[in-house]
Amino acid sequence: MTKLFLKVLRSLILVSILAFSYTNLNAQMHCRSTLGGYLTPFHQDFPLLWALEGTMAPGMMTSTNTGVDPAKLNGGMLLGALDYTFNNHSFYVEGGYKNWQNSELAQPITELSRDIGMRQAFYNFKGENTDIKFGLHETKLGNYFLIDERMIGVSVDKKMGAFTLYTRVGTVIDNFARMGRFCGNRHLYSLIQDDFTENIGEKVAETNLAGFALNWNPNYTKPSESEGEDEFGEFDEFSSGSEFGSEKQSLISNVGVVVYNEFGKIIPDHKLYVGSLVDFNLPAKFMIQAGAVYQNMNLNNTLVYIATLKRSITWNSGSYSNFGAGYIGKYNVDDNAIFQPLFSNMFLGEVMRLDATDFPLWKASVSHNLPGKLKFHVGVKAVGQIEANETSEIDLEIGLKPVNHVKMTAILSRIETLALPDDIMMVRMELRVAF
DSSP: OHHHHHHHHHHHHHHHHHHOOOOOOOSSOOOOOOGGGGOEEEETTEEEEEEEEEEEOOEEEEESSTTSOOEEEEEEEEEEEEEEEETTEEEEEEEEEEEEEOOTTSSSOOOOEEEEEEEEEEEEEEOSSEEEEEEEEEEEETTEEEEEEEEEEEEEEEEETTEEEEEEEEEOOTTTSTTSTTTOOHHHHOOSOOOGGGOOOSSTTSSEEEEEEEEEOTTEEOOOGGGOGGGSOSOOTTOOSTTSSEEOOOSEEEEEEEEEEEEOTTOOSOEEEEEEEEEEEOGGGOEEEEEEEEEEOTTOOEEEEEEEEEEEEEOTTSOEEEEEEEEEEEEESSTTOOOOOTTOOOOBSTTTOBOGGGOSEEEEEEEEEOOSTTOOEEEEEEEEESSTTOOEEEEEEEEEOSSTTEEEEEEEEEEEOTTSSSOEEEEEEEEEEEO
């Protein structure tokens, strides 16, 4: 059975790579939730929107050791959301119920676990050039990988001509953090023991973050008065700033700098991050992002550098493909330094969820999306760790919407790592129903 599983997985991956030779490299496995697309008014005369989503996710995980029986995976979730929007103001609440049972390959094996949690509860002001969120919400820091978290705090994005300023201040608590049990699914697989990245506070102000990123779009041209104020459109929270105003393309499309700090009662060492990223336009519509981030800590100073190549193609049929490849390296100023931003949550790989502590890493992806009602997509993602346990993972994802309100996703994975005695294969199906 193990050999058949491996043969099928390798065949599907090879077919996908040959069929779709071009492709945007995501920093992590994307969110497969469809909840936001089904927000519906309670009444046509009252702007209160609601949505529900239920998920079933059965699966199987097995070892290449033929003497080990396959282990079952089991997880489910029910989410609900409310949105009240008027003029430039909105209030949003999202939470739900989750149950899971971790793999029998994990230690320790647990019975079925249950949790009720809140994902988001925030106020949002969205103006012409300003976007403010206050409360419990998901946030990033521009296009930097230092923050991809759910925090209680304030996020402010401000457009100022060719510049965009992103400011984040908040606190993270383990019962709603993205790496926590309610929102993530790393504990579903539980192949290796948790490390220090799980050390997030249980109370407000125990683990905090604060930082800003400033992006400059060198192609920006101030819109003429005849173009009107609608030239700016709505503010995109995570844009690089290059979408605003009229512009001409040049070699450099965006230049950014970041200053970021983590602090709190249970963060023993003061941590400061300073860095820069630059986006380049290349021939044949390729784009490369390159830069570096320096971590300043007591006896733990290190420099991380990154280079990512991207390419997207829209076909005449209406389908589109994405390609991406990248390398994240690390140069230690202090011996044995560990790059350890607590809230980066890159989650590279469906099962192993490699993160900043695992640098240096390489990553690659190829995907294709077909037009039509089925919304069929197929993609392959791979990630590998250069040092330490030399963990590598390759994931195949196939998804479609057979009928309205229903989304089906199949995920197949193969993992190799020195942290485990055998290689691991995993297959899982997600069935999401939203209305």
